[in-house]
Amino acid sequence: MQSVVTSCRTTIPDMEANNVHAEEYRKAFEAATTRIADLAAGDGHRRVPHIAGWTLADAVTHVGLVFSFVAKSVSQGGPIGNTGVAAWANDPDNRPHTAQLSEWFQTAANEVVDVIWQHDSNDEVWTSSQSTNQAKYWMRRMTQEATVHRWDIEAVTASNTAINxxxxxxxxxxxxxxxxxxxxxxxxxxxxxxxxxxxxxxxxxxxxxxxxxxxxxxxxxxxxxxxxxxxxxxxxxxxxxxxxxxxxxxxxxxxxxxxxxxxxx
CATH class of the missing domain: 3.30.1050.10 (SCP2 sterol-binding domain)
Structure with missing residues (x-):
């Protein structure tokens, strides 16, 4: 019987234990972000049906800002802001001033790939975790971020693709x-x-x-x-x-x- 989590301690399972490896994460990340970029080229005013107040443009911007925060923070070896990634990504002052949302988002996603996947999975990097400072943390976290939000953003089309x-x-x-x-x-x-x-x-x-x-x-x-x-x-x-x-x-x-x-x- 394998313990996943308790209320008082954390165990980050090895990617190998979950049958997911660095290259598989990268492929899943790139597939999800390519789909998001494609959707971002359309009408940004469409509503995300299951998240109150969010439009397609809001969702794409949020995810892109998360990517920017992570890539820049890992590059410099520490967080670029003191409020945490979620608050930084939701701060209106950090929103991009561009009409080319799809291109901006794809650039942010590419930056994550360049910064995170240049490392071996066990390399030490800055992370937002209390329990690990290995690059595989971000490979996993960014892939899961992209996967769930791809589903969110794709919901504007009323035709969601199943998650692997x-x-x-x-x-x-x-x-x-x-x-x-x-x-x-x-x-x-x-x-x-x-x-x-x-x-x-x-x-x-x-x-x-x-x-x-x-x-x-x-x-x-x-x-x-x-x-x-x-x-x-x-x-x-x-x-x-x-x-x-x-x-x-x-x-x-x-x-x-x-x-x-x-x-x-």
Missing amino acids: AGIAVDGINEFYDFFVSERMPTAFAGVGTIHLHATDAEGEWMITRHKDGIDVESAHGKGDVAARGPAGDLLLLVWNRVHHSTLETFGNTDLLDNHQRLLRV
Whole structure:
């Protein structure tokens, strides 16, 4: 039984343990960012249907600014701002003044590739993590950032492309192992057990809520509620992009509603 995350410590799984390697991350990153750049060339006023207040241009700008922050910070060996990447990317003062949004975004994505993938996965670089300073952290984080936001931005077309199952399993591991453990360790505190089961890849997660947070194991088990479906849909579930009704569920689905409602990233 492999532990993924607990409420009090973080374990960043090796890429090899998740069957995702540096070149696979790069291919997935470039595929997602190319698609975003293509969409950015269209009408930027189209609404992202599942994120209130966000247009296509807003979403593309946010992701591009995240890329710029990371690439510049890694290049100089420390953060370019003291507010953190999310706040910096959401600061209106940092928005690009350009009508060529697609070209600007592609440049930002290319900068990430040039800065991050010049390294071997175990090279030491600046990171925003409390537990690792290896380049593979950014290979994973930037790929997952691009993957989920590609889905967000593509939603303006009402024709989303499925997320690769292997990347999705890795993304769910990262969500619990990094975001929950390092950024919001007590956010899901409560009672009850949740079992997530991917149907198109090897991926299962047993989530146990308690007064201090949650424990998550990569394991089969019987929870108070279970959700089964493609790994990509499970990734979108944990990131609160889709409702659990899009999946096969068993048991007390109020726990899934609560789990999604508590997400504030």
